[in-house]
Amino acid sequence: MQTDLTQLRPGNIIVVYPRENQEGILSILEIQQSSVLCKMLIPRKGYLFRIQFDEINPLKLNKGWLAKASFIQDPQDPDNWFYTNKSDxxxxxxxxxxxNQALQKRIIYVHELQNVFFQLTGKELTITIS
Known part of the structure; x- marks a missing residue:
């Protein structure tokens, strides 16, 4: 499934299945007129390369990605995850x-969570990938 390019911005994390069918987790650095400049996070951390729009795929949000984004699962209700900073x-x-019970469309992908977090806080959501 291809991602709506209008939803993407630098810093968003996506997945690609490039020419050799090797999956890569990438962070967008720059969206250009006909391609996207990215930094690889997995499997070759730090590798920079350019991909075509049709190679971009959304990364499904799951409990593992919530944990990497420093969300903590509620032990009383495993359906709820909390992110706490100094004041909020x-x-x-x-x-x-x-x-945050936002009445907007359902968040399904990592980049959507990143974008909503940025809209609410004005700060980037830090996601730790090891």
């Missing part, structure tokens, strides 16, 4: 795909 707390509910 944010909640993501996996069953509804809602972030």
């Amino acid at each position: 707390q944010y909640q993501f509910t996996t069953s509804s795909g809602s972030f």
Whole structure:
């Protein structure tokens, strides 16, 4: 499934299945007129390369990606995940795909969570990939 390019911005994490069918997790550096400049996160961290729009795929949001984004699962309700910074707390509910009970479309992909977080806080969501 291809991603709507209008939803992407630098810093978004995506997945590609390039020419040799090798999956790569990438962070977007720059969206250009006919291609996207990216930095590879997995499997060859730091490798820079250019991909075509049709190679971009959304990365499905799951519990593993929530944990990498420093969300903590509620032990009383495993459907709820919390992100707390110095002054605020944010909640993501996996069953509804809602972030802070926002009445917007369901969040399904990592880049959508990154974008909503940025809209709410004005800061990038840090995702730790080891």
